[in-house]
Amino acid sequence: MSFALKMPKLCLMGVGAIEDAVNELSQQGIEKVLLVTDHTLTELGIVDPVINALKNNKINYSLFDQVTPNPTVTLVNQGLEQYQQEQCKGFVAVGGGSPIDCAKAIRIMSTNPGSITDYEGVNQVKNTGAYFVAVNTTAGTAAEMTSNSVITDENAQKKMVIIDDKQIPDIAVNDPTLMLDLPASVTASTGMDALTHAIEAYVSAGQHTLTDPTALEAIRLVHQWLPIAVKDGKNLEARDKLACAEYLAGMAFNSAGLGLVHAMAHQPGATHNLAHGVCNAILLPIVSEYNAQYVPERFCNVAAALGGNVTNLSAAEGAQQCINMIRSLSSQVGIPHGFSELGIKEQDIPQWIDKALADPCLGCNPHQPTADEVYHLYSEAL
Numbered sequence: 001m002s003f004a005l006k007m008p009k010l011c012l013m014g015v016g017a018i019e020d021a022v023n024e025l026s027q028q029g030i031e032k033v034l035l036v037t038d039h040t041l042t043e044l045g046i047v048d049p050v051i052n053a054l055k056n057n058k059i060n061y062s063l064f065d066q067v068t069p070n071p072t073v074t075l076v077n078q079g080l081e082q083y084q085q086e087q088c089k090g091f092v093a094v095g096g097g098s099p100i101d102c103a104k105a106i107r108i109m110s111t112n113p114g115s116i117t118d119y120e121g122v123n124q125v126k127n128t129g130a131y132f133v134a135v136n137t138t139a140g141t142a143a144e145m146t147s148n149s150v151i152t153d154e155n156a157q158k159k160m161v162i163i164d165d166k167q168i169p170d171i172a173v174n175d176p177t178l179m180l181d182l183p184a185s186v187t188a189s190t191g192m193d194a195l196t197h198a199i200e201a202y203v204s205a206g207q208h209t210l211t212d213p214t215a216l217e218a219i220r221l222v223h224q225w226l227p228i229a230v231k232d233g234k235n236l237e238a239r240d241k242l243a244c245a246e247y248l249a250g251m252a253f254n255s256a257g258l259g260l261v262h263a264m265a266h267q268p269g270a271t272h273n274l275a276h277g278v279c280n281a282i283l284l285p286i287v288s289e290y291n292a293q294y295v296p297e298r299f300c301n302v303a304a305a306l307g308g309n310v311t312n313l314s315a316a317e318g319a320q321q322c323i324n325m326i327r328s329l330s331s332q333v334g335i336p337h338g339f340s341e342l343g344i345k346e347q348d349i350p351q352w353i354d355k356a357l358a359d360p361c362l363g364c365n366p367h368q369p370t371a372d373e374v375y376h377l378y379s380e381a382l
């Protein structure tokens with residue numbers, strides 16, 4: 001089987017990207033879109049530049065801004081109802097992972113039968129939906145350019161991962177001016193999510209010569225610019241570099257896959273409604289230590305990308321340095337040290353084991369863990 005590099009049709013980066021994206025939407029002849037976002041973003045005026053661009057191009061919109069963190073099946077159904085009632089012909093999503101993932105799921109349901117739960121897993125979607133512009137407001141998930149979405153199935157109490165190329169938005173937009181007001185804690189957690197994407201893609205069983213350079217450059221950029229953006233959110237250069245980092249990480253993992261960090265992070269995220277980036281950041285050094293047993297050379301290269309000097313080190317020593325550097329960066333940007341700081345207890349762990357082992361992200365991990373090993377890793381992360 002050949003390797004596939006998966007990308008949106010168009011990627012627009014930098015100041016002015018929103019206007020260019022809406023111009024493109026207009027050229028597609030689309031007269032009305034469902035504008036999917038969250039209420040905080042509309043309240044803060046972060047969606048205003050998108051609304052103004054739509055108005056300037058005489059494109060009507062129906063605002064669906066009920067999206068909450070960790071969007072649910074119910075929310076997807078509500079968005080679908082609005083899309084159909086308002087006779088929309090396209091999608092514009094504005095936000096981080098939650099609004100964009102929610103829009104991806106509404107788009108699936110607008111052209112496919114049944115329930116969104118029918119499309120869990122890999123390549124289950126038959127029909128691509130209408131034209132889709134995804135405007136990113138955080139430098140983390142890369143949802144604006146990936147084939148993944150994560151929807152919480154509230155009945156099954158789990159995060160459902162849908163992986164399908166038909167979910168890739170037509171246009172991915174990263175305008176750093178939309179990211180200047182992100183709070184430091186969100187900057188930190190989303191930046192650590194991007195770092196996790198890059199590291200998991202780089203050590204993935206699905207890695208490729210075409211994905212390694214983007215993963216390593218993403219790691220280098222996160223290391224250099226995340227502490228600066230956390231300290232000074234208004235630093236436009238730092239925001240721009242982090243947007244590039246998260247996009248590069250997306251280019252890597254969208255084709256190379258993720259791994260055990262994400263498979264495990266989805267579970268406490270679902271049962272305790274925790275920020276995705278924080279769950280990843282807590283698990284990243286612990287799971288990296290586990291994975292480094294199998295691919296130490298790869299982790300040694302990650303250490304170098306994180307600014308470490310690995311010249312005279314063995315692969316195992318370099319890998320250890322990598323893990324220390326991840327811990328140091330995490331602590332520098334204010335990530336909690338363990339899940340117990342977030343109210344999680346040892347008795348919460350058993351419910352996550354089977355779900356983590358069944359998570360589609362696990363397939364690309366460099367080694368497949370046993371249930372006991374996953375339990376042990378969660379315990380270490382408390």
Ligand SMILES: [Fe+2]
Binds near residue numbers: 193
């Ligand atoms: Fe992620």
